Amino acid sequence: MATAEHILVALVEDKPGVLNRVSSLLRRRNFNIDSIAVGHTEQPNLSRMTFVVHGDDAKIEQVRKQLDKVIEVVKIVDITNNNPVARELALLKVKTTASTRSEIIQIVDIFRANIVDVSADSVIVEVTGDEEKVDSLLELLRGFGIKEMARTGRIALPRGSVAPLLVEEIRMPEQPSKPLSSEAESPPDW
Template identity: 60%
Template sequence: MAAGSTNGSSRTLSVLVANKPGVLTHVSGLFSRRGYNIDSLTVGVTENPDISRMTIVVHGDEQVIEQVTKQLNKLIDIIKVVDISHQESVDRELALIKVSAKAKDRSEIIQIVDIFRAKIVDVSSESLIIEVTGSIDKIDALEELMRPFGIKEMVRTGKVALVRGTKLTQFDK
């Protein structure tokens, strides 16, 4: 097991970086060299096309997160690192789940999808593709309910998050 993965809880780091080639490689390499496994990592351009936001979910205690934050801040293309784990924030994940869907099971699958406020985005004679957004727990729960039908394929985006209210993560010190 990777160092840092057994101690502490899941932590969410919001990292603003220069929107340049190679930055993702440097950040993921830092975690790899330190022996820390990244649970999820999402990257996307912000409202400023020169800046991207990485949302990194990693397991670790205060000491691990402090060490990782210090190391990240040493990288030249890092603008700001904020541990938003204990701040009021909004977070979501997206998943696409391709599930076997025999005629006899379709109505039950559709009912479950409706309960989760998910959507069926593709239908074929043998399967359905479900799109679901929400918390990690919500997606995990839908995944578990789809398993008995037979999950053929699945992809998840990883967490994206923003701090609630008027607070701007990138400018706060």
């Protein structure tokens, strides 16, 4: 089956060790993740994780289901088919000289990126966009020399009125249909 890139987003309880649980699970299940980004949400006590994963449908389904088994993962959805807006932020520290600085500024302008720090021999460029835009800018600036780079990994929201991760109310889980402990004392006959 063909592999494709998927974007999964999860709402997780904001508790210690959640990221550790999630990343440990991804490693031990041998899932390769292109990126994870974590941040707050509009709701207190809930964080949002965005995963970019490559794989065939069965693999992606397993990633989603296994992550859903982590107790603190409240909800996880694959928004790939919701036409998502996906963005990442990159900070690039580019070498400069008196002769290259203006050329770099021109390139940065074309990409609607910003220069957020200037020193004698380098600038820090801040760029936001989809992965392709960040990659293209990176390619153009590489020739000047990249001293350091930080990228956030992608975050994403589905376009339009769809809000698959809107948790309107957090309801109590249902108790098991039978009290496990009382019936167990006398195992039933066939």
